[in-house]
Amino acid sequence: MQGVVGAFWEVDATLAAVEEGKRHRYGDITVFMPTPDHDVQAALEEGPSPVRLYTLIGGLCGVTFGYWIAVYTSIYWPLVVGGKAFAAWIPFTIIGFELMVLIGGLSTVLGLFINARLPKLQMTVGYDPRFSGAEYGIYVACGADRARDVEAALRRNGAAEVRIAA
Amino acid sequence: MATTAPPVSGRRLISDSELPNVPRAGVRLPAVRDFEQVDRDITSVLHPTAAWLLMLLVAVGMLALGISAWMYQIYAGVGVAGYHPPVMWAVYIVCFVFWIGIGHAGTLISAILYLFRAGFRTSIYRASEVMTVFAVMTAGLFPILHLGRPWKFFWLIPYPHWRLIWPNFKSPLVWDVFAVSTYLTISVTFLFIGLIPDLAVLRDREINPIRKRIFGVLSLGWRNSDREWRHFARAYLFLAALATPLVLSVHSVVSFDFAMALTPGWHATIFPPYFVAGAIFSGLGMVFTIIIPLRRFFRLEHYITLNDLDAAAKMCLFTSLVVASAYLSEFFVAWFGGDAVDQAFFWNRVFGQWWWAAWIMLICNCVLPLSLFSQRLRRNMIWLFILSLFINLGMWFERFVIIVPSLSHEFEPWQWSGYSPTWVDISILIGSFGWFFMWFLLFVRQLPILAITEVKEILPPRRRSPAKVGKLSGAGAGAGGVA
Numbered sequence: 001m002q003g004v005v006g007a008f009w010e011v012d013a014t015l016a017a018v019e020e021g022k023r024h025r026y027g028d029i030t031v032f033m034p035t036p037d038h039d040v041q042a043a044l045e046e047g048p049s050p051v052r053l054y055t056l057i058g059g060l061c062g063v064t065f066g067y068w069i070a071v072y073t074s075i076y077w078p079l080v081v082g083g084k085a086f087a088a089w090i091p092f093t094i095i096g097f098e099l100m101v102l103i104g105g106l107s108t109v110l111g112l113f114i115n116a117r118l119p120k121l122q123m124t125v126g127y128d129p130r131f132s133g134a135e136y137g138i139y140v141a142c143g144a145d146r147a148r149d150v151e152a153a154l155r156r157n158g159a160a161e162v163r164i165a166a
Numbered sequence: 167m168a169t170t171a172p173p174v175s176g177r178r179l180i181s182d183s184e185l186p187n188v189p190r191a192g193v194r195l196p197a198v199r200d201f202e203q204v205d206r207d208i209t210s211v212l213h214p215t216a217a218w219l220l221m222l223l224v225a226v227g228m229l230a231l232g233i234s235a236w237m238y239q240i241y242a243g244v245g246v247a248g249y250h251p252p253v254m255w256a257v258y259i260v261c262f263v264f265w266i267g268i269g270h271a272g273t274l275i276s277a278i279l280y281l282f283r284a285g286f287r288t289s290i291y292r293a294s295e296v297m298t299v300f301a302v303m304t305a306g307l308f309p310i311l312h313l314g315r316p317w318k319f320f321w322l323i324p325y326p327h328w329r330l331i332w333p334n335f336k337s338p339l340v341w342d343v344f345a346v347s348t349y350l351t352i353s354v355t356f357l358f359i360g361l362i363p364d365l366a367v368l369r370d371r372e373i374n375p376i377r378k379r380i381f382g383v384l385s386l387g388w389r390n391s392d393r394e395w396r397h398f399a400r401a402y403l404f405l406a407a408l409a410t411p412l413v414l415s416v417h418s419v420v421s422f423d424f425a426m427a428l429t430p431g432w433h434a435t436i437f438p439p440y441f442v443a444g445a446i447f448s449g450l451g452m453v454f455t456i457i458i459p460l461r462r463f464f465r466l467e468h469y470i471t472l473n474d475l476d477a478a479a480k481m482c483l484f485t486s487l488v489v490a491s492a493y494l495s496e497f498f499v500a501w502f503g504g505d506a507v508d509q510a511f512f513w514n515r516v517f518g519q520w521w522w523a524a525w526i527m528l529i530c531n532c533v534l535p536l537s538l539f540s541q542r543l544r545r546n547m548i549w550l551f552i553l554s555l556f557i558n559l560g561m562w563f564e565r566f567v568i569i570v571p572s573l574s575h576e577f578e579p580w581q582w583s584g585y586s587p588t589w590v591d592i593s594i595l596i597g598s599f600g601w602f603f604m605w606f607l608l609f610v611r612q613l614p615i616l617a618i619t620e621v622k623e624i625l626p627p628r629r630r631s632p633a634k635v636g637k638l639s640g641a642g643a644g645a646g647g648v649a
Contacts, residue, residue: 011627011628013630031391032389034622035619035627040392041396049399049401051400051401052400069335073333073335074332076332077332091341092335094419095341097411098348099348101415102351104408105405108401108408109359111401119387122387124389127390130370132366133202133367134200134201134205158630
């Protein structure tokens with residue numbers, strides 16, 4: 001995908017460029033930031049992350065499985081232990097809780113990997129190693145016809161360097 | 167001619183105690199200027215030195231001693247560990263509870279304080295988190311060592327078996343397997359997820375192609391994009407939210423190993439909160455033991471500030487008070503409850519056969535930490551380090567006092583007994599410290615011990631100067647007109 005990438009030193013310049021890019025609808029914008037910035041993320045108008053659903057579903061599956069395996073195995077070979085019922089819910093809550101946390105946690109990681117598209121096995125267009133250090137980067141995916149406008153917009157907002165990326 | 171210019175204090179060397187690295191509103195790390203400095207300072211320690219190598223060799227030597235003792239125990243049988251009826255739980259279970267407890271402060275600092283948005287955690291949480299993982303790895307070895315036949319440990323794991331036998335899910339020992347393995351998995355996951363952006367920094371700064379490739383694989387191709395940060399923040403928050411009740415549950419479950427038994431000194435409802443507070447207290451002691459030398463040898467005083475350690479010391483003091491009140495309530499319940507067996511047991515614990523262990527516990531855990539009421543001592547790194555060693559000692563003895571005297575002084579007087587560890591127990595105890603510090607030392611020279619990204623987050627980001635903004639807006643108006 002062709003596009004234009006701009007490198008910025010300052011976070012407010014990055015924010016201004018993102019806002020202008022959104023206003024003029026130049027194309028899909030990706031911002032590379034050494035640390036997350038709430039203003040930039042708000043300007044990108046991103047919705048809530050769906051990772052929470054993975055946590056919820058994983059946690060529910062975990063707690064269900066935890067209770068199920070404890071109850072199933074106790075009934076499968078019925079033997080009274082400690083004078084408790086075969087399906088004694090109080091001790092089995094510990095198994096249910098631990099598996100809820102375990103499966104919920106691992107599902108959260110799965111949700112992160114799926115939504116953030118990790119692991120990345122190929123180079124990312126527009127990424128520069130400086131963006132993990134101190135600089136901010138904006139990559140605008142656009143055709144050749146709009147590249148000049150995007151380049152001008154990035155420079156206007158204080159980009160230290162702008163280049164065409166493909 | 168007289169002058170009113172103030173003296174320049176920056177001309178002479180000033181120690182920490184004279185001029186604390188005091189943050190101001192909006193500036194938490196005043197001696198750190200920008201993101202480049204963070205990258206430079208934190209990655210500059212990632213190379214082996216002679217002193218580090220020497221310490222690593224000492225740790226490996228201790229581990230070798232422990233492994234040798236274990237091999238001997240496997241050959242000769244678990245009887246060489248000093249066990250004899252009725253004291254069949256001793257140093258190994260003491261070490262298990264001790265090391266699990268050490269891990270708790272790491273999770274408290276990395277997860278619970280993250281949810282509470284406690285700023286002082288930023289500079290110490292990575293080291294604490296690493297400590298958690300290696301402490302739980304160490305703790306997990308002890309039940310296996312204690313088995314005598316370690317190759318049978320998998321019998322505790324539920325798996326379909328041709329004899330249709332499943333573990334007893336009503337047993338605290340099976341709860342332990344679930345709690346500890348979940349704790350280790352979630353701790354490792356939490357540590358790794360937090361490391362990913364830092365691994366990307368290392369990848370992008372690395373020159374050596376082999377190391378660059380390794381960091382590239384470990385960082386999973388992380389690119390710092392807004393999409394990645396958005397999902398990362400949410401996942402990290404939820405992992406912290408899951409780790410928080412987990413940390414409370416794990417030591418509660420460990421305490422059930424004792425509280426579910428009818429043994430005097432064990433069968434108490436206060437055990438879960440008492441164990442959790444004790445675990446956090448002991449873990450904070452180990453955090454100081456690790457962080458203070460690390461801060462000095464890696465010259466990270468301007469990242470791990472006195473204020474951060476002061477705040478952690480206040481938490482340590484608080485948990486010490488909780489632990490002290492738990493000890494007192496145990497004595498009170500024994501006295502007020504009027505149970506003769508309980509009263510005799512607690513008397514024996516404090517003034518009888520085990521007085522020396524109980525008083526080490528009481529002095530190290532309840533008396534010496536009271537010094538932390540003094541701000542001067544909280545900010546004195548030498549005292550804090552010495553105190554942390556006493557806390558480690560005291561908390562090891564707390565577990566010893568809980569386990570051994572209870573078993574040696576149960577209901578029947580003819581059964582009362584003593585216990586003395588053998589060279590095998592002691593060697594394995596030393597080996598566990600070698601195992602823990604070997605992993606920790608390997609980590610600190612290969613991976614960032616301070617969270618690069620989170621340290622950057624608390625720095626004010628670089629912004630345009632007003633002059634530059636004015637110039638750009640003027641240029642923008644012109645360009646806009648042309649467009």
